[in-house]
Amino acid sequence: MNEMPSIEQANEMTESKISANKVQVFYGDNQAIKDVDIEIQPRSVTSFIGPSGCGKSTFLRTINRMNDTIDICRVEGSIKIDNEDIYDPKVDPVQLRAKVGMVFQKPNPFPKSIYDNIAYGPRIHGLARNKAELDDIVSSSLQKAGLWEEVKNRLDEPGTGMSGGQQQRLCIARAIAVSPEVILMDEPCSALDPIATAKVEELIDELRENYTIVIVTHSMQQAARVSQRTAFFHLGILVEEGLTEDIFTNPKDKRTQDYITGRFG
Amino acid sequence: MPLFWLILIVLAIAAVGYVLGRSRAMSSAGGELSALHSLPSYYGANVAMKVIVPAFLLLIVWLLAQPFYVNNVISGMIPETSIAEGSSRGLVLAEVRRAARGLDNAVATGAMTEEFARNARADFADISTRLRDAGQIVTSEITQPILRAAQRYRVLNATGNLIMSIAVILVALFAAFWAIRETNAEFRARNVVEQGIKAILIAAASIAILTTIGIVLSLVFNTWEFFRLYPASDFFFGLTWSPSFSGRGSSSQLGILPLLWGTFYISIVALLVAVPIGLFAAVYLSEYAGPKVRAVAKPLLEVLAGIPTIVYGLFALLTVGPLLLSVFGNEGLGIMQAGTAVMTAGLVMGIMLIPFVSSLSDDIINAVPQAMRDGSYGLGATKSETVRQVILPAALPGIVGAILLAASRAIGETMIVVLGAGAAARLSLNPFEAMTTVTAKIVSQLTGDADFASPVALVAFALGMTLFVITLGLNIVALYIVRKYREQYD
Structure with missing residues (x-):
């Protein structure tokens, strides 16, 4: 699935979509993230790997300020999306999250119909002027998520009644429906079986054309399959970041080497 | 010995x-x-x-x-x-x-x-x-x-x-x-003791159920006795309640409709007060309040549930009634004759029910998985949008159950009505008039010195039975709604 290196090189040239500089995250007195600097390329898939508790999910959640919902969490340093500091007091986290969508570890469809699940975001952001436009957004989001053929005849059934894999693709479609620029995925396949996982991975690969995707994963195979760049986190530190094939074939750091060869983690 | x-x-x-x-x-x-x-x-x-x-x-x-x-x-x-x-x-x-x-x-x-x-x-x-x-x-x-x-x-x-x-x-x-x-x-002593413990638990559960059956039976027999002395159609469809305690109650008119109307009117006023306030309080406590505020506010709110209803009755009689009278009475708007009225009892009963609604709703809202909130915030929804469109719909069955529970408490409430609503059985739409409820009348029918075998006393059992059937129906509906619309979260 990986792109040819030449295209990767071209991507390197373009300006990065997300750039983090000296990011620190604290939970109360505990420092969960230390001095993370990373540039994330637009229209590509970047995966975060690392052992449990290494801070990769925490860092992911700083990108759309989901950590704001946790009282004791404090973020320092700067994260810029399109050269705009998202922790600037002028930035409305609610608006930011419309631009930076998120898909969670466990599929979490709302207890509403499939249609209403997708229409939820567009409705609260006023993206559709009338029912016909809303219908268009719903169907195109489901099509992009590769779910349209499976659900087009049962849009009014509850989203919670679908299989786990379908639910997760519904959640991806729901994120797409508000036309985000970045989609964050926090271990999106950890609750899915291999077949559903393959479908979601295929979807991620297709979405790369239009969205900047950051995915946290525990599966190194998954990181190798879907991402162009990989970042390895350990104990709250970004150890190494680079082209996926370099990380997996020729890691520079001993800890990365140990982790990908399964010596710890 | x-x-x-x-x-x-x-x-x-x-x-x-x-x-x-x-x-x-x-x-x-x-x-x-x-x-x-x-x-x-x-x-x-x-x-x-x-x-x-x-x-x-x-x-x-x-x-x-x-x-x-x-x-x-x-x-x-x-x-x-x-x-x-x-x-x-x-x-x-x-x-x-x-x-x-x-x-x-x-x-x-x-x-x-x-x-x-x-x-x-x-x-x-x-x-x-x-x-x-x-x-x-x-x-x-x-x-x-x-x-x-x-x-x-x-x-x-x-x-x-x-x-x-x-x-x-x-x-x-x-x-x-x-x-x-x-x-x-x-x-194998352990297995025998285990069986014994199981038997004890079963016995405890059956005692609770058997007692309920016993209560119902005692009501049923006395109700049956009453209907032999007084025609059921007059009881259920009669528009007048005027028991006559003399002459073995033969000239009494014992229509339940004025009492039922009073019961429902007061309950509706109470629920109109309790449901919005209780629900909003629950939403604030579970979604907006910080842990410190919550730790103080929730127990304070639940203190309301511990106040004996007679104290609420005094509050109605001495504070709320005169207050309403000064606004709506002859000095003010002139639509209220005395401090005891549907409005007085309803308002105070509503205050009594706030902790029921808020406490139960709070538990139910907290039971909505955090994943739902994350999903909504992750799409750029604000807190109130999340509450209105995701959390409340997900919690709705439970909230409806809580409201119906509050309603059956309102219907069964006695002391506040006795002190706050007056004793006149009346079919009227004016919420500032005195009315009375089924429970208050049960008390007054049985505390007189009427012959226990006369319809005037026995009507209390028929009233109790009717009330029991109504609240039982409400509880069954509540359970049905909760079961039917409960979302399965794993």
Whole structure:
């Protein structure tokens, strides 16, 4: 699935979509993230790997300020999306999250119909002027998520009644429906079986054309399959970041080497 | 032997059995714990259980059965001729019991000897005077059959109690002996005790259910009695409530509709107050309030639930009523005649219900998984959008259940209505008029000195039954809604 290196090189040239500089995250007195600097390329898939508790999910959640919902969490340093500091007091986290969508570890469809699940975001952001436009957004989001053929005849059934894999693709479609620029995925396949996982991975690969995707994963195979760049986190530190094939074939750091060869983690 | 001592003896046998069973198990295993099937305490518990359960069961059955038997024997002793005109066998039996109790007390205080009390040829005029001198109330002159019956009653009861004590102790001893004998290292005491615990739990659950059935039955029979005296159609569709306590209530008009209307009107006012305030408070507490505010505010709100309803009634009578009167009364808008009104009772009852709605809703809102909130925030929704469109719909079945529970409490509430709503049964739309409810009328029907067999008193049971059916229906609907729309979160 990986792109040819030449295209990767071209991507390197373009300006990065997300750039983090000296990011620190604290939970109360505990420092969960230390001095993370990373540039994330637009229209590509970047995966975060690392052992449990290494801070990769925490860092992911700083990108759309989901950590704001946790009282004791404090973020320092700067994260810029399109050269705009998202922790600037002028930035409305609610608006930011419309631009930076998120898909969670466990599929979490709302207890509403499939249609209403997708229409939820567009409705609260006023993206559709009338029912016909809303219908268009719903169907195109489901099509992009590769779910349209499976659900087009049962849009009014509850989203919670679908299989786990379908639910997760519904959640991806729901994120797409508000036309985000970045989609964050926090271990999106950890609750899915291999077949559903393959479908979601295929979807991620297709979405790369239009969205900047950051995915946290525990599966190194998954990181190798879907991402162009990989970042390895350990104990709250970004150890190494680079082209996926370099990380997996020729890691520079001993800890990365140990982790990908399964010596710890 | 007093019951208290009997129970103590059985418990003592059980305690000794516990120790013996435990040590026998230990010795049968040669002091080696690992050779035992169960922990030693299980062998002890097995013995204690086998002592207590059959002995107490026998005790309970005996205590229930003995009065029946004795009453039957005594009842057979009283000839038809000695039952006075206008009296009944039941009244005579009550007199016999009273006389017997009088004799008991007289013996206990030393006013007469046991032999004298038992003496079959005793002069009853003499006994009457002696009883009266001993301070025992004897309503009328004790007659020959009553005295004989009372004496027989005493003897029967005394023998019965003696036999019961012996039987219970024998059962306990035999059970202890048997249980200790079967104790050895292979005996699966743990499984037996487990079964015993299960049986105890089942018994507790059945008692709760059986009591409910008993309550319903007691209502049903009296209601049936009432409908034999008063036509059901007049009761259910009558528009007037005016019980007449004179002349055995034959000229009463006992229509339930004004009372039901009052009940529902006050309940609706109460719910209109309690539901929005309670729900908003719950949303604030569960979604917006920080942990510190929550830790203080939630218990404070729940304090409201601990206030006795009579205190709410006083609040209605002394504070809310006059307050409303000063605004809507003759000084103000002129639509309120007195402090007691539907509005007064409804407002205060609404305040009483706030903690019910808020506490239950708060629990239900907290049960909505965090993943739902994350999903919504992740799409760029604000807190109130998340609450309105994701959390409340997800929590709705539970919230509806909470509201219906609050409604059945409102319908069953009495004290606030008695003090706050007045006592006039009235069909009116004006919420500032005095009205009354089914519960308040049940109280007033039964606290008068009306003959218990007259429709005026019996109507209370019909009212209670109607109320029971309504609240039962509400609870069933609540459960149905909660089950049907419950979201399955794993």
